[in-house]
Amino acid sequence: MSSALLTYLLRLGDDNMIVAQRLGELVSWMPELEEDIAVANLSLDHLGQARAFYTYAGEVEGAGRDEDALAMGRSEREFNNAVLVEQPNGDFGQTTARQFLVDAYQVPLYRTLAAGADERLAGIAAKAEKEARYHLRYSSGWVVRLGDGTDESHRRMQAGIDTMWVFAADLFASDAAEEELLAADVAADPDVLRTEWAATVADVLGRATLDVPTDPYERTGGRIGLHTEHLGHVLTEMQWLHRSHAGAAW
């Protein structure tokens, strides 16, 4: 049970840590001050969620690893995030597509976990759920605005959705560890999450006059450490300071 819980907490933490790092890359690069602050807020929300999951994971593991050790001391194959969150920012359509697909997953995820049997996890999820609902409002607003905007914004938004689509199924990849927690009413059922996620996606893409991709290919494997070529580069930039100057502090 504790081994499965540790795995699950690392998956939750890694999803948020890596998407926070990706959004953080955009800070100071957005074309408007307003959007710059918006991506910084998104990034910091995800970072805060990652810290809470990592801290709990470190306690469950009981090996003395804190949030920093888990975020900065593990290598690529030890990261269990879904491959979706490590995908490059690309243009704003691509970034928005990735964020929307993540948000549409995290809202039902956190709502389910908040009602779960593990009190500590439920508490973290209850706080995160409020943030996720705001994120979904922000990202789905942009999907509709760009999709139902000009020819150029429609083309880019559709391209962003198409690019991210094959990686989204990894959010719902499950294994024995998750099934064990699901039986104990601690984890969320990925099949149920996927149903709600698909309904949200169909609704928003419909309002955005965008097509739901029909590509049946699904790139999974992130949950067991099999990543795309991008994660190593993300970790290199994210971890170099900690690895070069262990224990450095502000």
Add this chain to the structure above:
Amino acid sequence: MSYDAPRIEGEVDPEIEGTRGGMPLWEVFVRAARGLNHVHAGSVHAADAESAILAARDVYTRRSEGVSIWVVPSTAIHASDPNEQDAFFEGDHPYRHPTFYEIPEEVGQM
């Protein structure tokens, strides 16, 4: 809040009327607590009212400054002319203040 972004070949950035080559400007009013008035906090650039509210939330309520936000298109604000300030505001009308009048003692406390 706009600058000349690098363009890819063939990319166009149509000028939107009433903007500085970017997104329209919105005035932001934030209410700090129930019972208080919405007070002007600043302005944001945003494509539409919904995103103006989200931008205002991110920019002006980062530290729990508010419980309610209004946004108004800046073009809807009509202002007095600063060059007419003297004609508008500088009249000498002391008798419009209640303290101008002396209350006869017979009146007593008002």
